[in-house]
Amino acid sequence: MRGFDMSPLLRTTVGFDRLARTLDSLATEQVPSYPPYNIEKLNDDDYVITMAVAGFSQDELDIVVKENTLTVRGKTTADDNAEERQFLHRxxxxxxxxxxxxxxxHIKVADARLENGLLHVSLKREVPEEAKPRSIPIATNAIGKQKTIEQKAA
Structure with a gap:
């Protein structure tokens, strides 16, 4: 099943063309299942992504934010005695x-911490002042207050 017709939605919106591309890519993209993770909403402005990264040290993890995409990478280092070990179940x-x-x-990464094999990435919505709703005063013409011009009789 390929593509959604987003044209009715896009006729009444501005700047959401990225949404259409994202939905198209999700329809064809295969989502990996490793490592498992949770996304938790703490309140309207705070979120936490928790990833199970057992066996990874802080030096083996890398977190990068670029153009509204958060990327978490884990690189394993070679185990020196891996050849000597014999696993019955791995x-x-x-x-x-x-x-x-x-x-x-407006979602920013606040911090990241590794504890007990879980990587917690805290996210915070920081809406700039110019993007917040503001009230616009409406000017009116004072119709009832007309000035009367008086003429002196000559």
Whole structure:
């Protein structure tokens, strides 16, 4: 199933052409399942992405924000004694990954912390003052207050 007809929506909106491209790419993109993650909304302006990155150290993780896309990468280092170890079952994935998150306008990364094998990336909506709603005063003409011009009789 390819593409959605976004033209009725786009006729009444301005600047949402990126939305159409995003929906098209989601229809064809295969979403990876590793590593598992949660996205939590704390309130209207605060969010947290939590990723299960067991086995990764802080040096092996990389977080980059570019043009409203948050990218989290994990690079594993070679295990020195991996050849000596014999696994009967290997259920803990230790492979490199790259996960992308599309961020809405005005969403900024506040901080990131690694604790107990979970990477927490805190996001905050910071709407600039010029983008916030503001009241526009309406000027009126004072119709009822007309000036009367008096003429002196000659």
């Amino acid at each position: 259920g803990i994935a230790a492979r490199a990954f790259e996960r992308h998150f599309s961020l809405a306008d």
